[in-house]
Amino acid sequence: MKSRQQFSLQKNNSFAVYATTPIIYYPNSEQDLQLLAAVTSEPFYILGAGSNTLFVEGVTPVIIKPEFLGIHVNETEEYYQVNAACGENWHDLVCFCIDKGINGLENLALIPGSVGAAPVQNIGAYGVEIADFIESVTWFYFAKNKSQQLTQAQCQFDYRDSIFKNALKNKGIITDITLRFPKNWQPKLNYQGLNTLPKNSHARVIMDTVIAIRNAKLPDPKVIPNAGSFFKNPVVSAEQFLLLKSNHPEIAAYQQDNGTVKLAAGWLIERAGLKGYQLNGAAVHNKQALVLTNIDSACGADIKNLALHVQQTVLALFAIMLQPEVRMLGEQGEVTLGAIN
Ligand SMILES: Cc1cc2nc3c(=O)[nH]c(=O)nc-3n(C[C@H](O)[C@H](O)[C@H](O)COP(=O)(O)OP(=O)(O)OC[C@H]3O[C@@H](n4cnc5c(N)ncnc54)[C@H](O)[C@@H]3O)c2cc1C
Known part of the structure; x- marks a missing residue:
């Protein structure tokens, strides 16, 4: 099976952040996967095209990048x-x-x-x-x-x-x-x-x-590196929605079949005044607030810190904890955004 040691993943993530893996494996058959079973007793991460993944440290665990085709x-x-x-x-x-x-x-x-x-x-x-x-x-x-x-x-x-x-x-x-x-x-x-x-x-x-x-609507990751929507749209109860609507009558919301209400996370971020907000080389996109971007050689931690700032600002204003859609990977495996996440 093909593999590479000390492999740079900068071209394997749509945020284009720098990170190196000690080893990357490219299985393309069930036999290859059987050989990898031993590897999976240590921290590892399965990587596709890296368009929903943020490497938050300079080093990742072992990467398995399946290459099955057909x-x-x-x-x-x-x-x-x-x-x-x-x-x-x-x-x-x-x-x-x-x-x-x-x-x-x-x-x-x-x-x-x-x-x-x-x-x-x-x-x-x-x-x-x-x-x-x-x-x-x-x-x-x-x-x-x-x-x-x-x-x-x-x-x-x-x-x-x-x-x-x-x-x-x-x-x-x-x-x-x-x-x-x-x-x-x-x-x-x-x-x-x-x-x-x-x-x-x-x-x-x-x-x-x-x-x-x-x-x-969306920035092209090849031009402005990003991973699409950074956060999921939060779903709240009908009661919580009525409370929010009384304070913010123009809130963007979609009624769900089960009685809950889905809110537009992008609207919450924009209303919190964060559209275009920049932190080191990372930025909230100036046209689509739900998209966090790497505008100037940001590292993964810069983007994570920006996401944390967005999460905390929206929490303080709307009492809603945005949950990341993007998967975050540290040296020892997946990490969450904040201690309270
Ligand atoms: C510009 C842009 C727009 C986007 N728009 C949308 C959108 O409209 N809707 C939407 O839903 N998403 C959207 N996304 C997010 C992204 O495209 C999806 O999440 C996509 O499925 C990620 O694929 P990937 O191969 O790049 O995943 P990766 O980032 O490589 O991996 C994502 C997760 O899947 C796991 N994984 C990958 N491959 C496998 C496998 N073979 N077996 C088991 N686990 C695996 C990884 O471990 C990781 O947890 C957008 C992203 C970008 C950059």
């Missing part, structure tokens, strides 16, 4: 079934499907990263989540040294959450996913920006619209 399509009368390996690029998979007339992923276009990471935080955008299409996930379990299939229900998907961030964290690797797309596809156009499109829009038109909106 996309296979099955077709029945009612649906398409697409199996994609974890090392494939997510946006390339979306384009592959749309090119083949397999509709469903168009709202999830241009989300950076690998296929293997997509179920981990249940990637979502424009009213659609990957959970909507997951039929099964192949999971290589280090303790058992073999693969098993997890059904959609077993993945315990939730908003930016899944079993892979909880009970199965650091216990194995997603090697491939199987998605199911019913042929009686219906476009999802409820989301702002898509709701002006004709009801019978082709999936490619929707994808192109999503790409155009994302390019206009």
Whole structure:
């Protein structure tokens, strides 16, 4: 199996921060993973494309970067079934499907990263989540040294959450996913920006619209290094929302089916006066306050400190503790944002 020692990860994270790993392994078969079982008794981190990861120290633990490749399509009368390996690029998979007339992923276009990471935080955008299409996930379990299939229900998907961030964290690797797309596809156009499109829009038109909106709204990590939304949108109870609304009548909020209310974290950060705020080389993006950026050779700790400042300022003003969406990695493994996080 390919590996490298004392490897710089600066080109392997979308914040473009400096960090070195003592060793990085590139497994691409189940046999490779079986060889790695011993490595996983020490701190390690599975890295995809690094677009949801912040290295907060100059050194990381051992890195496992799976490079399984391949996309296979099955077709029945009612649906398409697409199996994609974890090392494939997510946006390339979306384009592959749309090119083949397999509709469903168009709202999830241009989300950076690998296929293997997509179920981990249940990637979502424009009213659609990957959970909507997951039929099964192949999971290589280090303790058992073999693969098993997890059904959609077993993945315990939730908003930016899944079993892979909880009970199965650091216990194995997603090697491939199987998605199911019913042929009686219906476009999802409820989301702002898509709701002006004709009801019978082709999936490619929707994808192109999503790409155009994302390019206009989000900084390109290749130009301004970032990891997209740094924080999750907080979900509060109906009572807490009424209290907040009485103090901030214009608060941006989305009613959830279960009676709770999702708030726009970007709105809270902007209202706290932090849009464009800079700390060392790190900055709250001046157009999209939910995105923290590396504007001038910031190190991981600079970005973490900025995130902590944002979290504490929003807490003091709105009594809401923002939770990071980005995964933070120190030398000994994953770390949290603050002592109270
Ligand atoms: C500009 C920009 C826009 C973004 N927009 C969105 C958006 O609209 N919606 C959204 O949901 N996200 C968004 N993101 C976040 C990011 O694209 C997703 O979280 C993506 O899934 C990360 O993929 P990655 O391969 O880069 O993950 P990494 O950062 O490499 O890893 C993320 C997590 O997944 C784990 N992991 C990676 N691969 C595997 C595997 N094979 N098996 C098990 N665990 C694994 C890692 O250990 C880590 O915990 C955005 C990011 C950027 C930079």
